[in-house]
Amino acid sequence: MPRRAWIGLLCFWPGLPQIWTGQEVFGLLLAGLFAAAVNLAIAARWIWVEAFAPGWADFFAVSAILTWSASFCYTVWWVWLCHPERHRQEIERLFGEALEAYLQGRWNDSRRRVERILALDDTDADALLHLGAIHVRTHQPELARRAFRQCLEQDGGSKWRWEVERALTSLNGPDA
Incomplete structure (x- = not known):
C-alpha cells in the first residue's frame, strides 16, 4: 500500500x-x-x-x-x-537538471534546483547528498556537514552511509 x-x-x-x-x-x-x-x-x-x-x-x-x-x-x-509523492515527477525532472548543472560546473544552478526539490520533499536523501556535494565544491564545509548529517537522518540515507561518512571524514581533515 x-x-x-x-x-x-x-x-x-x-x-x-x-x-x-x-x-x-x-x-x-x-x-x-x-x-x-x-x-x-x-x-x-x-x-x-x-x-x-x-x-x-x-x-x-x-x-x-x-x-x-x-x-x-x-x-x-x-x-x-x-505530499511529496504528488510531486515525484517534478522532483525527478529537477534532480536530472540539478545533476546536469553540477556536472557542467554550474554550482548555483544545481543548488537552486536541489533546494526546490527539498522544498517539495525535505526528506529526500538523494537531494541532501547532492546538496552536500555542492557545498563541498563551493567551499562551504559547515553547510556540507549539515546536509550530509541530514542525509543520514532520513529513511533513504542509509544507502549513502559509506559515501557520507567518507565525505564527513574528508571535511573534518585527517587529524579529526
Whole structure:
C-alpha cells in the first residue's frame, strides 16, 4: 500500500499522520488538543456532571468535533496537494537538471534546483547528498556537514552511509 494511502487512513485520529510524516510537534499538539477535548466532553457529560456548569459538556463536545474536523481536513488537504509523492515527477525532472548543472560546473544552478526539490520533499536523501556535494565544491564545509548529517537522518540515507561518512571524514581533515 502506498505511503499516501497509509497517511490517509491515519487521518481518522488527529495528530497521527503528522507524527508519522515527521511533523512531530504539530502532531502532538493536535493529538493532545483532541484528546483533552474528548476527555473533558466525556467527563462533563457522564462522570463529573455536577463539577461543570450547564453547557460545558456541549462546549467540550463541539470542541472535540471541531478539532477532529480541522485535523481531518488539514490532513486530507496535505495528502492531496502537498505530499511529496504528488510531486515525484517534478522532483525527478529537477534532480536530472540539478545533476546536469553540477556536472557542467554550474554550482548555483544545481543548488537552486536541489533546494526546490527539498522544498517539495525535505526528506529526500538523494537531494541532501547532492546538496552536500555542492557545498563541498563551493567551499562551504559547515553547510556540507549539515546536509550530509541530514542525509543520514532520513529513511533513504542509509544507502549513502559509506559515501557520507567518507565525505564527513574528508571535511573534518585527517587529524579529526
